[in-house]
Amino acid sequence: MTIQTLLSQPFAGQRPGTSGLRKKVTAFTQPLYLENFVQALFDELNASTADGQALTGQTLVLGGDGRFFNRTAVQIILKLAAANGFARVLLGQGGILSTPAVSAVIRRHQAFGGIVLSASHNPGGPDGDFGIKYNAGNGGPATETLTEAVYLRTQSLCQLRISDAPDLSLDLMGVQPLEQMQVEVIDSVADYAAVMRELFDFDMLRGMFAKGFSARVDAMNAVGGPYAKAILEGELGAPSGTVVNATPLEDFGGLHPDPNPVNAEDLIACMSAPGAPEFGAAMDGDADRNMVVGRNFVVTPSDSLALMTAYARLIPGYSAGLSGVARSMPTSCAADRVAKALGIDCFETPTGWKFFGNLLDAGRITLCGEESYGTGSNHVREKDGLWAVLFWLSLQGATGRSVEELVRDHWQTYGRNYYSRHDYEAIAVDVANALMSDLRSALPGLPGQRFGARSVVLADDFAYTDPVDASVSKKQGIRLIFDDGARVIFRLSGTGTEGATLRVYLERYEADPALQDVPVQQALAELVAVAEQVAGIHARTGMAAPTVAT
Numbered sequence: 001m002t003i004q005t006l007l008s009q010p011f012a013g014q015r016p017g018t019s020g021l022r023k024k025v026t027a028f029t030q031p032l033y034l035e036n037f038v039q040a041l042f043d044e045l046n047a048s049t050a051d052g053q054a055l056t057g058q059t060l061v062l063g064g065d066g067r068f069f070n071r072t073a074v075q076i077i078l079k080l081a082a083a084n085g086f087a088r089v090l091l092g093q094g095g096i097l098s099t100p101a102v103s104a105v106i107r108r109h110q111a112f113g114g115i116v117l118s119a120s121h122n123p124g125g126p127d128g129d130f131g132i133k134y135n136a137g138n139g140g141p142a143t144e145t146l147t148e149a150v151y152l153r154t155q156s157l158c159q160l161r162i163s164d165a166p167d168l169s170l171d172l173m174g175v176q177p178l179e180q181m182q183v184e185v186i187d188s189v190a191d192y193a194a195v196m197r198e199l200f201d202f203d204m205l206r207g208m209f210a211k212g213f214s215a216r217v218d219a220m221n222a223v224g225g226p227y228a229k230a231i232l233e234g235e236l237g238a239p240s241g242t243v244v245n246a247t248p249l250e251d252f253g254g255l256h257p258d259p260n261p262v263n264a265e266d267l268i269a270c271m272s273a274p275g276a277p278e279f280g281a282a283m284d285g286d287a288d289r290n291m292v293v294g295r296n297f298v299v300t301p302s303d304s305l306a307l308m309t310a311y312a313r314l315i316p317g318y319s320a321g322l323s324g325v326a327r328s329m330p331t332s333c334a335a336d337r338v339a340k341a342l343g344i345d346c347f348e349t350p351t352g353w354k355f356f357g358n359l360l361d362a363g364r365i366t367l368c369g370e371e372s373y374g375t376g377s378n379h380v381r382e383k384d385g386l387w388a389v390l391f392w393l394s395l396q397g398a399t400g401r402s403v404e405e406l407v408r409d410h411w412q413t414y415g416r417n418y419y420s421r422h423d424y425e426a427i428a429v430d431v432a433n434a435l436m437s438d439l440r441s442a443l444p445g446l447p448g449q450r451f452g453a454r455s456v457v458l459a460d461d462f463a464y465t466d467p468v469d470a471s472v473s474k475k476q477g478i479r480l481i482f483d484d485g486a487r488v489i490f491r492l493s494g495t496g497t498e499g500a501t502l503r504v505y506l507e508r509y510e511a512d513p514a515l516q517d518v519p520v521q522q523a524l525a526e527l528v529a530v531a532e533q534v535a536g537i538h539a540r541t542g543m544a545a546p547t548v549a550t
């Protein structure tokens with residue numbers, strides 16, 4: 001085996017979005033496409049030290065969600081890593097690691113960084129999506145500064161270094177040499193499970209299941225299955241069959257592994273049927289997202305973060321209290337109210353988990369979450385689906401309250417933030433860009449303008465100054481904030497692979513318990529009309545209704 005230098009050429013469009021580079025599988029399978037991106041990443045990382053040898057002798061963590069092309073991509077990356085100086089790769093068995101598990105392994109083994117192969121909640125299979133993301137030594141997604149620098153390198157890269165060694169076994173546990181590098185195939189679950197044991201009272205959870213507590217956790221044929229099986233059924237004694245769709249499949253069995261009420265319809269149906277389990281949850285392709293469901297009752301992700309913040313002290317890992325909490329800007333303000341009551345900071349960041357990293361590293365926050373079905377804490381630097389499941393199970397165990405009772409109690413105490421996100425998918429890119437640019441131009445005229453009973457008090461394009469490193473991120477979403485605190489927000493998704501997706505986020509606050517049980521879309525109908533009036537979505541896109549409203 002020898003290390004080869006191959007001539008390559010730039011590929012257009014290798015700019016990472018909200019969470020890494022996501023493209024159709026057909027893009028990733030072009031000759032040298034993946035190699036080009038990874039070499040640009042390695043070159044950029046090497047350039048971070050004066051001698052240009054930052055990777056020499058280092059450990060890399062590698063794994064993915066098992067989707068189509070995962071195994072091929074792992075072989076390619078191993079050969080690039082060997083040719084670029086790494087001494088060791090910790091590889092999840094079968095090339096499998098959930099996104100939070102990559103973060104846990106990086107942190108527990110003090111690795112230099114890690115590569116996650118996933119397009120998250122996007123569909124898989126030969127016609128589906130693939131993705132790659134770099135996580136740094138803190139276990140968290142690379143900063144925007146790094147991803148942008150990598151992108152610039154992809155646009156001028158003309159050669160790469162790769163080993164011509166034969167493929168390795170991805171399934172055989174133990175160490176295999178590749179050039180000077182050692183590839184160690186590790187148990188995909190062990191490190192992650194160890195972190196969970198440190199946070200939650202496993203004895204109490206075991207006791208709950210022993211007394212007959214019933215749950216249904218839908219892994220959506222994705223990577224969360226082995227983790228949920230090992231921890232819930234294996235360690236905590238939940239009955240076999242508690243975890244469904246538990247085997248990761250290359251095409252997710254045709255499911256769209258996005259845990260929302262639309263795509264996890266089977267879970268919703270099951271939780272609404274007579275004799276439904278007491279608790280339901282679903283996770284996404286790479287197991288970092290979660291949806292929590294009670295009997296006939298779906299928990300909004302924004303409410304989930306607020307409740308976790310309110311009850312965190314009941315969980316052993318957070319019994320000392322929280323240093324602070326953070327949410328992405330479009331996430332509802334429900335957590336803000338709890339933070340205020342607790343006297344802790346609440347930060348508002350742009351969409352993207354990478355923006356929580358500095359706050360977590362600096363100890364400014366303990367919990368964080370997003371409307372996009374993501375919640376997490378300082379235990380890793382990714383959002384974490386199974387962690388959220390264990391958190392909610394623990395809350396039920398500690399309080400004796402059902403999911404619905406917990407949420408309704410919360411609304412009584414803090415008020416309810418009615419919340420919905422409307423997605424308009426696969427819009428022509430120029431139509432979406434024109435809509436956003438016209439909205440931007442209209443911003444100065446909006447403050448003071450009345451829409452029914454409300455008037456606009458703030459209209460801007462959200463900009464964020466990181467409180468830790470003072471970096472500034474502009475154009476993070478158009479906000480209309482009204483005099484009663486209601487908000488309408490417009491952004492374009494940074495994770496799609498087909499055309500553009502317009503996201504409209506709608507929120508209003510209701511303090512009166514007697515008015516907290518209105519169907520969500522009805523409660524937000526006036527704001528939907530405002531969004532239409534301001535942005536002209538129907539006329540511009542030809543779409544009379546969103547593709548998905550959650």
Ligand code: G16
Nearest residue numbers: 018019120352353370372493494495
């Ligand atoms: C990613 C990011 C999240 C973000 C979500 C939606 O999640 O990690 O921080 O909220 O995308 O982003 P967008 O609205 O730009 O599509 P995941 O689970 O897809 O990695």
